[in-house]
Amino acid sequence: MRGYASILLLILVAVALPIIILNLSRLLRPSWPSAAKYATYECGIVTTNEAREKFSVRYYLVAVMFLVFDVETVFLMPWAIQMKELAVFGFIELGLFLFLLLFGYGYIWSKGALTWE
C-alpha cells in the first residue's frame, strides 16, 4: 500500500477543488437571478431543442473501435516491458495478435467505417 498516498491525495484534491471553487464563488457573488440568466447557455445562441436527442449510431461505431484498440494497447504493454525476455517467440506471438487486429483494421477501412458518410 505504500506509494499510493500521493495518488490518493491527487484524487482528494481533484474532488475537493471544484467543490471549494463553486461554493466559494457562491458565497462571494451577488445573486439577482432572472429567467434569461437561468436559460441554458448555448454559445450565445437561443436553444432550439433538448440536449437529450437521439445521436447517430455512427458514434457507436467510433466508440467500439476506440474500445478495441484501447484493449489492444493494454495487451501491448506487458509485452513491451518483457520484450527482451520473451525474445523471438514472444515477438511472433505478438505479431500474430497484431496481424489479427490489422486484418480487422483493413476490413473496417475497406468497408468505409472510418469515413463519415
Added chain:
Amino acid sequence: MFITFALITLLGALGMLLQKNVVVAGLCMVAAFFGVAGLFVLLANPVAAALQIIVYTGAIMVLVLFVIMMLNSHEEEAGAARPVQRWLSLALIAVLAFAAVKLVLASAGLNALAVKGAEMPQAMTLQKVGTTLFADHLLGFEVAGLVLLAAMIGAVALTKRNL
C-alpha cells in the same frame, strides 16, 4: 481502507440500479469502477487497478454513454411491473452471492493465508503479467485477438447500412 472502497463500490452499484436518470446512473457506474480499482490496489494488484481505470472507466464508460445517447431512453415506459422476473432475479442473485462466498472461502489461496505467519503473496507487476500471459496463456491471448477482431466486424455489420 477496505471498508471505504467496498462502500464506494456498493453504493455506486446500488445508485446505478436505483437511479432513474440514465446519465446519473452511468456516473454511479464510474464510481463503482473506481471503488473496484481501489480494491484491486488493496489486493496488491496495481496492474488490474490501472486496467480497471483505463479500460472500464475509460472505454466501456464511453460505450455505455453512446448507447444512452442513442437510445434516448428518457422516453422509456415507466417500469412495467414484472413480479415473476423480479423474484426470479432476486433468487438468482442470492444463489450466485452464496456460491461466490463459498468459492472464495474454499479456495486454496485463502486457506494458505489463514495459517499464522503465512507469507503474503507478492504484488502483481506488469513483468509478471508479461511472462505469464505470453508463456502460460498464449492461446488465450491469441483468442483475445480473435474476439477483438469479431467485435470490430460485428460493430461494422451492425451499424453500416450498406456493407
